[in-house]
Amino acid sequence: MIVLGLTGSMGMGKSTTAQMFAEAGAAVYDADAAVHALYAKGGEGASHLASLFPEAVSDGIVDRAALSGRVKVDPEALKSLERIVHPLLSTRRAAFLAQAEVDGAEVAVLDIPLLFETGGEMSVDAVVVVTAPEAVQVARVLARPGMDAEKFALLLARQTPDAEKRARADFVIDTGEGLEVARRQVKAVMTAVLDPAWTSPRAQL
Structure with a gap:
């Protein structure tokens, strides 16, 4: 089985691209959904975080906004969260x-x-980076409920810059030209990695 890592900065269309891979026949793991499951009532994350961040856990459920507010101003708290x-x-x-x-x-x-x-x-066997022009990214992110330019800048500062991601990628999918163009790029990636002659560019790393 070939394992692809799919990533991209916020607002680039990564979730939509992941769905396209699922439609093309790939099994897709959603890390964000996994985090939500960990933080939900009965999730392992809630029980582990209750003692460390009591203000962010109520009735066995992690309050993501409260947790984010805590780690945003406390780098050591963020490290503790990541270790868990x-x-x-x-x-x-x-x-x-x-x-x-x-x-x-x-x-x-x-x-x-x-x-x-x-x-x-x-x-992973190869990395797929989802990208879009900066103007498209900004418009998408600022249209989200509760998002503003300051919060966007803080979140973006925690991520590897888009240009660096593209430079380190094995495949790049640009969602800035519309869904159908992106869907064709996804199919091209699937075709490439399923070719019997294809070998992982990361095998020797």
Whole structure:
């Protein structure tokens, strides 16, 4: 089974692109959905975080806004959060890949926003970066409820710059020209990696 890492800065269209990969036949793991599951009532994340961030956990549910507010002003708190959450996500990701293999998937896509930031690119066969022109990205993000320019800048500062992501990518999908163009690019990636002659560019890294 070929494992692709899918990433991209906020507002680039990564979630839409992930859905396109699913439509093209790939098994898709959604890291954001996995985090939501961890933070929901009964999730492992809530029980682990309750003692460390009591102000952000109520009735067994993690308040993501409260948690974000805490770690945003406390770098050490962010490190503590990552030490708890990353291993839990790694376990879920491994279970997903094992099940995809059992199900006979030829391609599995790991949709991970912070793929480069967490070193995840070293454990996949190829990296797909989703991009768009800066003006398109800004318009998309600022149209989201509760988003403003200051918050956008803070979130973007935590991410690897788009130009660097594109430079480190094995495949780039540009969503700035519309859905159909992006869908054709997704199909081209699937065709390329399923070619028997294709070899992982990361095999020797």
